[in-house]
């Protein structure tokens with residue numbers, strides 16, 4: 809029994825369906841996913857739903873997913889000496 813891997817887009821779609829009030833069974837039939845997958849998505853624990861932990865960036869002080877994109881783009885700008 810092989811279970812197809814689902815894309816992040818599908819996970820998002822399924823999550824939306826749950827928000828609209830769909831049941832596990834409806835989602836399983838509609839998206840052809842397993843019980844475990846649909847449950848994970850409903851509980852928000854599917855790997856595709858983990859966007860990374862927000863951390864306090866020491867450089868800019870923002871709550872960001874590390875590495876901080878804000879600071880790394882500023883760092884690049886500094887390294888290459890281009891003013892925006």
Ligand SMILES: [Zn+2]
Pocket residue numbers: 865866867868869870872876877878879880
């Ligand atoms: Zn930063």
